[in-house]
Amino acid sequence: xxxxxxxxxxxxxxxxxxxxxxxxxxxxxxxxxxxxxxxxxxxxxxxxxxxxxxxxxxxxxxxxxxxxxxxxxxxxxxxxxxxxxxxxxxxxxxxxxxxxxxxxxxxxxxxxxxxxxxxxxxxxxxxxxxxxx
Numbered sequence: 001x002x003x004x005x006x007x008x009x010x011x012x013x014x015x016x017x018x019x020x021x022x023x024x025x026x027x028x029x030x031x032x033x034x035x036x037x038x039x040x041x042x043x044x045x046x047x048x049x050x051x052x053x054x055x056x057x058x059x060x061x062x063x064x065x066x067x068x069x070x071x072x073x074x075x076x077x078x079x080x081x082x083x084x085x086x087x088x089x090x091x092x093x094x095x096x097x098x099x100x101x102x103x104x105x106x107x108x109x110x111x112x113x114x115x116x117x118x119x120x121x122x123x124x125x126x127x128x129x130x131x132x133x
Contacts, residue, residue: 004132005078006039010094012071022066029059032092032105035077039090043129051114052126057087058108065102072097079130083122086110 010031018024033056040054067073077092087110094103113120 004043004130005076006035006042007074007076008035008038009072009074010034012067012069012073014069017069020066021068023068025061025063028061028063028094028103028105031075031094032059032061032107035075035092036090036107036109039077039130044126045129048126052111052120053114054088054109054111056107057110060106062104063102064104065096065100067096067102073102079127080106082124083111083127085121086112086119088122088127 012023012027016023016027036054041049073094073096075092075094077090080089080091087108090107090109092103092105092107093101095101111120111122111126112118
């Protein structure tokens with residue numbers, strides 16, 4: 001089961017560039033987190049946004065290319081497969097203007113109950129709004 005995809009564009013700003021003249025790896029990680037948060041905010045039901053939040057438990061990132069200052073990348077994210085207890089796997093791909101994949105990430109997120117701060121099982125109804133139409 002692969003859920004609906006969410007897309008956003010990022011532009012490399014001067015402060016995000018490292019000594020090699022490319023987007024720093026920490027920026028890619030921040031963009032991965034930004035994508036997950038934006039997708040949750042855009043698709044989750046209001047009651048779920050009010051009751052739960054997500055934390056990263058694992059990042060696995062493949063760097064295949066990079067971009068320089070001023071370049072745009074398109075990020076696409078989706079939730080892959082059913083949740084496993086409190087955990088869910090999210091994919092994020094970044095492509096350049098020609099469609100070449102530059103960075104791919106598989107991140108595992110755990111859902112926590114805001115009221116208790118404890119892990120919460122990800123029920124199918126929580127992921128249902130992320131399903132393709």
